[in-house]
Amino acid sequence: MRLKDKVAIVTGGAQGFGKGIAETFAREGCKVAVFDLNEDGAKEVAKGIGRKAMGVKCDVSKAKDVQRAVAKVVARFGKVDILINNAGTSHRNQPMLDVDEATFDRVFDVNVKSIFHFAHAVVPLMRGNGGGCIINVGSTAGLRPRPGLTWYNASKGAVNLMSKSMAVELAPDKIRVCALAPVAGDTPLLGTFMGEDTPEMRAKFIASIPMGRLSTPKDIADAALFLAADPGNFLTGVVLEVDGGRCI
Secondary structure (H helix, E strand, O other), rough: OOOOOOOEEOOOOOOHHHHHHHHHHHHHHOOOEEEEEOHHHHHHHHHHHHOOOOEOOOHHHHHHHHHHHHHHHHHHHOOEEEEEEOOOOOOOOOOHHHHOOOHHHHHHHHHHHOOOOOOOOHHHHHHHHOEEEEEOOOOOOOOOOOOHHHHHHHHHHHHHHHHHHHHHHHHHHHHHEEEEEEOOOOOOOHHHHOOOOOHHHHHHHHOOOOOOEEEEEEHHHHHHHHHHOOOHHHOOOOOEOOOOOOOO
């Protein structure tokens, strides 16, 4: 039980990487709040975990929604030890000038501004508890960008760098901040990254990964567990590439 008696918030927890992280953390003794814009999906994941989980509707791009959702967690579980900023979105793979402003704003609101909102909501709680761990889900897209995803790549580059800057500033408070940089996984966003989900496009993506496969929720959950649990207690500012060699 590597996370016994800990309380974690996992955003974007109704599916994909977030669902995998929530389930893995719960198996390790953690109480988990599953946040998602899809309220039914969040509650379904929490129901599958059991009494030590709760599903909460949350639009991570809205400050008031984030504050309200975090308050529910504190009311139920009393504290927040771990925050996983996993919620994310993308624009369709296409030439950068074809992406409209509303889509650009949505990508940055969900991928970047959400971390700002959650920092305001959770950092004071962690300071009051004597420390904590924040893990932001960035991407290999912010390290080795693919064509056709310019604005998404930029948002994940911001997440990766923001994590390092947060780590430096929050270290005196015993709050560790790291990031995960997953390679493309078989999640609902995959078709968006590829532009079209065809066997040919999948083969093209997989060919760029030396280990010859896409990432899985288990890959990302295991990496998040390592960073959040005691083995990672002297790691901060790390952007951990979970990528099968993609960034080499």
